Amino acid sequence: MMSESFSIFVVEDDEFYSEVLEYHLSLNPDVTVTKFTNAKEFLKNLDKNPDAITLDYSLPDMSGEEVLRKIKEYNSEIPVVMVSGQEDIKTAITLLKDGAYDYIVKDEDTKDRIWNAIKNIRENEGLKKEISELKQQVKKKYDFTTSIIGNSPSMKKVFAMIEKAVSSNITVSITGETGTGKEIVAKSIHYNSPRAKKPFLAVNITAIPSELIESELFGHEKGSFTGANARRIGKFEEAGDGTIFLDEIGEMDINMQSKLLRVLQERELTRVGGNAIVKINCRIISATHKDLAEEVRKGNFREDLYYRLLGLPVTLPPLRERGNDTLVLAKHFIDEYAEENDMGRLKLSSKAQNKLFKYPWPGNIRELKAVVELCCVMTDSDLIEEEHITFNSTGSIDMLLQNEMTLEEYKNRIVKHFLDKYSSDVVNVAKRLDIGKSTIYRMLQERAV
Amino acid sequence: MSEEKLYDLEQLNAIAAGNPEFVTKMVNMFLDMTPGLVERIEAGLQTQDWIEVRSAAHKMKPSVDMMGITSLHVIVRGIEGNAKTETNLEQIPELYFKLSETLEKVYEQLRNI
Numbered sequence: 001m002m003s004e005s006f007s008i009f010v011v012e013d014d015e016f017y018s019e020v021l022e023y024h025l026s027l028n029p030d031v032t033v034t035k036f037t038n039a040k041e042f043l044k045n046l047d048k049n050p051d052a053i054t055l056d057y058s059l060p061d062m063s064g065e066e067v068l069r070k071i072k073e074y075n076s077e078i079p080v081v082m083v084s085g086q087e088d089i090k091t092a093i094t095l096l097k098d099g100a101y102d103y104i105v106k107d108e109d110t111k112d113r114i115w116n117a118i119k120n121i122r123e124n125e126g127l128k129k130e131i132s133e134l135k136q137q138v139k140k141k142y143d144f145t146t147s148i149i150g151n152s153p154s155m156k157k158v159f160a161m162i163e164k165a166v167s168s169n170i171t172v173s174i175t176g177e178t179g180t181g182k183e184i185v186a187k188s189i190h191y192n193s194p195r196a197k198k199p200f201l202a203v204n205i206t207a208i209p210s211e212l213i214e215s216e217l218f219g220h221e222k223g224s225f226t227g228a229n230a231r232r233i234g235k236f237e238e239a240g241d242g243t244i245f246l247d248e249i250g251e252m253d254i255n256m257q258s259k260l261l262r263v264l265q266e267r268e269l270t271r272v273g274g275n276a277i278v279k280i281n282c283r284i285i286s287a288t289h290k291d292l293a294e295e296v297r298k299g300n301f302r303e304d305l306y307y308r309l310l311g312l313p314v315t316l317p318p319l320r321e322r323g324n325d326t327l328v329l330a331k332h333f334i335d336e337y338a339e340e341n342d343m344g345r346l347k348l349s350s351k352a353q354n355k356l357f358k359y360p361w362p363g364n365i366r367e368l369k370a371v372v373e374l375c376c377v378m379t380d381s382d383l384i385e386e387e388h389i390t391f392n393s394t395g396s397i398d399m400l401l402q403n404e405m406t407l408e409e410y411k412n413r414i415v416k417h418f419l420d421k422y423s424s425d426v427v428n429v430a431k432r433l434d435i436g437k438s439t440i441y442r443m444l445q446e447r448a449v
Numbered sequence: 450m451s452e453e454k455l456y457d458l459e460q461l462n463a464i465a466a467g468n469p470e471f472v473t474k475m476v477n478m479f480l481d482m483t484p485g486l487v488e489r490i491e492a493g494l495q496t497q498d499w500i501e502v503r504s505a506a507h508k509m510k511p512s513v514d515m516m517g518i519t520s521l522h523v524i525v526r527g528i529e530g531n532a533k534t535e536t537n538l539e540q541i542p543e544l545y546f547k548l549s550e551t552l553e554k555v556y557e558q559l560r561n562i
Contacts, residue, residue: 016478016512023471024464058507085507106511108460
C-alpha cells in the first residue's frame, strides 16, 4: 500500500519556496510532486485527485479560505496542509474548522513539519484502506449464505429467521448447545444488517468476574472503585450504533440482571460511579445454551428480562439432529484445512463417512471441526479412512452407546472402568456398582475385564 | 581583509542532502528573483502602495530565511508588518535602505562562491 506512488500538489506562488518543497518531498521516491503557482491553474487540475495538497494561504488570485472551500466541495477526503507566512491563531482555527488537515507557518522547520504531516497523511490513508479492505473481508466472511453451512430442514428454518433478523432492527435471542455456532449467527446478522459498518462487540458473560461485569458493560468513572485509574467507557457505549452480543446471558447474576433490564428499558445508562446519563443505540443480540424459560421457572432468570431479550428467537439445532449436514460440514472443513495448509484435495472413505455420520457430536460443530482437522493431519494419502478419526468427546455416555456393543460387552466395559479407577479394589467396586464380589471375580477369571 | 559573510547555506545544504546542484540552483534562483522583489518594495514606497510593499516583503521572507541571511530576519518582517498595519510608516524607508544595501553585498558574495 505504502509503495504506491503518492501524489502531492504543491500550491505556492513563491517559486523559491515551492522549489524547496518539491525537492524535499521528492527525496522520497514514492512521492510525485506537481507544482502550481496560482489557484486558477491548480483548480483546473483538481480532477486529477491528488493524495494530498500543500496550499499557500496567500495566493495572488484567491484567498486560502476560498481555495480550501473549493477543494472540500470537490472532494472532502483530500487532505490539505495549509502553509502560511504568518502565525495567526484565529485564521488557523478557522481553516482547521473548514477541514484543513494542518496549519503550518513558514519558518526554518517548515519542511520537516510538512514532511511529518505528509507522512501522517500517508499512514492514515494506508490505515483507512486497510480498514476498508478488512471490513469487506469481514462482510464476505459473515455472508450467512456462505458462512453458515447446511441443507437440513432445521437449518433452513434458521436461515429464514436470520433473514428476518437482518432486515429488521429487532432484538434477537439465540439458543443452542455449545458449539452450534451462536456467535457466527450473531455476527452474520450484524454484518448483513444496515449496522454492518458500525462495531460488533461480543461480551461473554461467563468470562468476566461478576464484580466487574457492571463496569465492563456500562463503563466507570475515574476513582469509582480501587483500580479505576481513569474513566473507561463500557461495551454498550463502545458498540455505539452497532451491535452488542451478550453471550451466555443465562449465566448472569440476578442482581446484574435487574441493572441490565433497566438499561434495556430506558435505553440509557450511567457509568459506575457517575451521574451522567448516556443514551444507547446499539442492537442487542443475546445467546445462551440454557433453556431460559426453564431458568425463569426455577427463579434463576428474571421473567421481565427474559421477555425483553427474547425478541426474535433463533434456535440452533444440535449437529446430531441435522442429518446429512454433518458430512456437508465435514467436507467443508476438510477443504478449508487443505487450502489453508497447501494440501491437495482430500476425500473421506465411505467407512469414514459412516463413522462421522453415526457419532452424536456432543460438542457439535466445534467438535466436528477439531476431529476433521486431526483426520487431515493423520492421513498420509489423499484419503481419510475410518482409523484416522479419533473422538475425544467428554460426552462419554453417548459415545459409549455409539459403539453398539452387546449388553454383556457394556457390562464388562463398565466393570473394567471402575476397577481401573479404584486400583482393582474389588470390594469397593462391587459396593459402588451394587453387584456381588463374586460376579467381579468371575469376570476377572474369565478375562472378561 | 575579507568581509563578514552575510549568508549561511547550512539549511539549504541540509535540504539538498548531499546534492550540490540543488544548492547552486537555489542560489541562482535567489539571485534572479530577489532584485525584482526589492524593486517592487521600492516602487511601492514611492507610490505609498503599502499593499504592494507588504506583499513583496512577505514573498521575500522564506528565501531570505532559507539563505541564512540572519541580519535581514527582523528587517524584512519590520517592512512587512509596518506596511500591513500602516503604522510606523516613517521607519520603512530606512528599513528598505538597510535591506537593499545588505542584499547588494549578499549578491556579490554569492556570485563569488
